[in-house]
Amino acid sequence: KNQVEQSPQSLIILEGKNCTLQCNYTVSPFSNLRWYKQDTGRGPVSLTIMTFSENTKSNGRYTATLDADTKQSSLHITASQLSDSASYICVVRISGAGSYQLTFGKGTKLSVIP
Amino acid sequence: EAGVTQSPTHLIKTRGQQATLRCSPISGHTSVYWYQQALGLGLQFLLWYDEGEERNRGNFPPRFSGRQFPNYSSELNVNALELEDSALYLCASSFGTGGYEQYFGPGTRLTVT
Numbered sequence: 001k002n003q004v005e006q007s008p009q010s011l012i013i014l015e016g017k018n019c020t021l022q023c024n025y026t027v028s029p030f031s032n033l034r035w036y037k038q039d040t041g042r043g044p045v046s047l048t049i050m051t052f053s054e055n056t057k058s059n060g061r062y063t064a065t066l067d068a069d070t071k072q073s074s075l076h077i078t079a080s081q082l083s084d085s086a087s088y089i090c091v092v093r094i095s096g097a098g099s100y101q102l103t104f105g106k107g108t109k110l111s112v113i114p
Numbered sequence: 115e116a117g118v119t120q121s122p123t124h125l126i127k128t129r130g131q132q133a134t135l136r137c138s139p140i141s142g143h144t145s146v147y148w149y150q151q152a153l154g155l156g157l158q159f160l161l162w163y164d165e166g167e168e169r170n171r172g173n174f175p176p177r178f179s180g181r182q183f184p185n186y187s188s189e190l191n192v193n194a195l196e197l198e199d200s201a202l203y204l205c206a207s208s209f210g211t212g213g214y215e216q217y218f219g220p221g222t223r224l225t226v227t
Binding site: 004034036041042043044045046049089102104105106107 | 118204
């Protein structure tokens with residue numbers, strides 16, 4: 001069964017600190033993996049996309065890693081800001097399927113406090 | 115460029131009633147997807163429309179239905195509302211069926227009392 005598991009479920013960090021969110025997946029065949037940021041009550045916004053051949057990708061203070069062998073990804077946030085408080089969702093696309101074939105994790109809820 | 119828009123922002127209905135949610139995709143996008151995000155759960159795929167046709171539906175009962183109009187906007191209808199239908203309903207759009215990125219709207223918060 002195609003699944004995406006994220007950890008931790010929630011995380012509280014002090015402003016300015018770094019944190020790392022984890023994503024493990026069993027989706028096969030794998031096409032790509034995206035990390036989304038979802039503010040409360042809003043739609044998800046894509047942060048990064050990684051294909052099979054990529055193992056690191058950065059977007060400002062966000063750095064995603066991918067290990068396709070172990071089927072693990074991480075999202076590292078550097079020098080956190082209050083505006084980083086949101087849910088971060090890992091989404092994996094199945095290869096060869098139509099656009100709808102996405103498997104979503106339940107997300108990690110990050111709270112950045114002053 | 116305008117993003118995906120959804121209306122209404124909030125909707126409060128009574129159990130047994132019907133709800134209609136609307137979505138306008140990004141200009142040029144032909145595919146529209148509907149997702150349900152219940153509290154504490156991940157996004158669950160509901161429906162996918164492309165070029166006016168339903169391409170696929172998720173594991174939801176038939177009282178969840180919809181359609182896509184010639185201008186590619188879409189409507190999600192939920193009949194015989196149940197309390198557990200309370201959720202954030204997200205619409206996304208993409209260029210088509212080739213695995214393009216899906217862009218999400220802000221969602222409609224449906225509350226069933």
